[in-house]
Amino acid sequence: MKPELHIEPEVVYRKRKGHAHAHHGGAWKIAYADFVTAMMAFFMLLWIIGATNEDQRKGIADYFTPTIIQMKNSGGSNGILGGRALASEDGTAPHAQLAGPRPVAVAGGGGGGPMEAETASKDYKVNPGNRREADDTRYRMVRRIIESRLAGDPTLKGLKGQVRLVRVQDGLQIDIVERADFSMFALGTSVFTPDALKLVRTVAAAVAETPNRLIVRGHTDSVPYTQGQANNWSLSTLRADATRRLLADAAIPESRFRRIEGVADTDPYNIKDGRDPSNRRISITLLDQ
Secondary structure, three states, rough: OOOOOOOOOOOOOOOOOOOHHHOOOOHHHHHHHHHHHHHHHHHHHHEEEHOOHHHHHHHHHOOOOOOOOOOOOOOOOOOOOOOOOOOOOOOOOOOOOOOOOOOHHHHHHOOOOOOOOOOOOOOOOOOOOHHHHHHHHHHHHHHHHHHHHHOOOOHHHHHHHHEEEEEEOEEEHHHHOOOOOOOOOOOOOOOOOOOHHHHHHHHHHHOOOOOOOOOEEEEOOOOOEEEEOOOEHHHHHHHHHHHHHHHHHHHOHHEEEEEEEOOOOOOOOOOOOOOHHOOOOEEEEEOOO
């Protein structure tokens, strides 16, 4: 009899692959996505720097400058201003504006709304430093109002670059300038064009919210003008006075006007080209208090 064979069953062990390090598989993707996002932001920054001029970059930087809003503790329903007028002379200004000329091209912003309740320190009447802070705070408010109103009016969006604000030694100067395809006045007159009328009224609405005194100055280019007894001197003066009347119609009292001046072409905006249309402009200066 043949011996019986005993065959052991074959056992196959299968190992599942890839589980030992599975939890590390997506980490590099997150890091890579962060890197790509950072690079895209960097290249966008380079593009913005290359595609804008100095005035526009200053406007963008100023738009994103954080501002601390100071308000009184107030119960009831006095609203965001706490029941105070914008000309209120109490409270604390968050910080002072940098001194010196700062040209700002008006840029588009969000919709309009009430001005922030930023006011000066209580002792600003006896402290010139705090008095300047109060003025700088009001000037920032004026700029915000003008920006928001220009951005909110489709008919004025194309003219926002014609309103230029600069901090000068004695206040805030608001220049409303002409260009080759935009005239503020009918030729040889002090009659506002319809677009210029809306533009000046927009500025007037912002200026009316402050207590500062005003200087209104008319400018012409260097193109000779003579009509009867009129010339560039009288024409610039008539245009300055027409602007004063428009500001007065916006509820600005006569007592706030310090001087109304016509300077012809003696103070050009473009000193290299006296015939440049931008030399034809109206300057409204809010004087420091």
